[in-house]
Amino acid sequence: MFSFFKKKKPEAETPAAVEPAVPAAPQAEAQAEQPGFLRRLFGGGDEAPAAPEEVVAGASTAYEGQLFPETAERPVSEAEARRSWMSRLKAGLAKTSSNLSLLFVGARIDEDLYEELESALLMSDAGMDATQFLLDNLRRKVKEDKLLDAAAVKVALKGLLVDLLRPLEKPLELGRHEPLVMMIAGVNGAGKTTTIGKLAKHMQRHEQSVLLAAGDTFRAAAREQLMVWGQRNNVTVISQQSGDPAAVAFDAVQSGKARGVDVVMVDTAGRLPTQLHLMEELKKIRRVIGKGMEDAPHEILLVIDGNTGQNALAQVKAFDDALQLTGLVITKLDGTAKGGILAAIARTRPVPVYFIGVGEKLEDLQPFSADEFAEALLG
Known part of the structure; x- marks a missing residue:
């Protein structure tokens, strides 16, 4: 499902196994409480610490997760996964969608429709700039393509929205x-x-x-x-x-x-x-x-x-x-x-x-x- 990830190429050599971190001994913990033991060079600036090994010594603790091993999952096809996701996405955006989609039901292509669209877009927090951009381009497209029914105008608006959002789409x-x-x-x-x-x-x-x-x-x-x-x-x-x-x-x-x-x-x-x-x-x-x-x-x-x-x-x-x-x-x-x-x-x-x-x-x-x-x- 997540093919958007670019997988790392296999390396020629297998890295050596890493031993789990060992909790600090009681003596080390007592030491950690002493003044100055955890002092960092960049406490007042940006210099890197001189001894990152303190991760083990007590400055930080490395917690190795071992309590919840991954359970077996039923294989899911790509098509099934996308259908499931679209269903959840539509359900999640239902409140925003209803404010927009219902405007096109039996609507006439007139100034009233554009005004209602403007109000719905602003209520969805699209903002004045994006709202004006979409409506100006929608008016132009309706005129150029001679769109006469509400369903066609809705399709045109969807296409304009895709074009507006496309720059945000990046893997x-x-x-x-x-x-x-x-x-x-x-x-x-x-x-x-x-x-x-x-x-x-x-x-x-x-x-x-x-x-x-x-x-x-x-x-x-x-x-x-x-x-x-x-x-x-x-x-x-x-x-x-x-x-x-x-x-x-x-x-x-x-x-x-x-x-x-x-x-x-x-x-x-x-x-x-x-x-x-x-x-x-x-x-x-x-x-x-x-x-x-x-x-x-x-x-x-x-x-x-x-x-x-x-x-x-x-x-x-x-x-x-x-x-x-x-x-x-x-x-x-x-x-x-x-x-x-x-x-x-x-x-x-x-x-x-x-x-x-x-x-x-x-x-x-x-x-x-x-x-x-x-x-x-x-x-």
């Missing part, structure tokens, strides 16, 4: 770097940690080994949640109870290189873009990751709650200005009447949308397709 390619380092950002409640767990599972299905970094050192619940995902997926999680999140990110990159993993995903603390000091910390994490590996992070993803509407567009602008985003993951599109936000993003800040989510299950997170999205809205 996430794996295997470009060893490891591929991904930094994941977002505000609290957007579903960031859950999305990381789902992405890790998808990557494993495409023969990619994954290591996770619990960079949210402020919330114990966030670290525990990520560790649970690591246990379910049999994925190592680099974590630290307190301290500099940049240190955890750096240690994870170093550990990923040493272990020969394919993908390192770094979770970060949720924050609002108006919290400038926290946004500066995100910039620092990015810089320190770059010291751990040249050109890293290779992907910087922002996870967005689809229910937030125009606020989501403000988040994209703020995080893109601060971090230069490479992609978006839009979650919780199920049950919202604000699905038009993708049109606003495409028109205002066209950062690629790698994935969209319409539920809690693993299969409810799928690659974004402009054709599928437009079909779910206007099919």
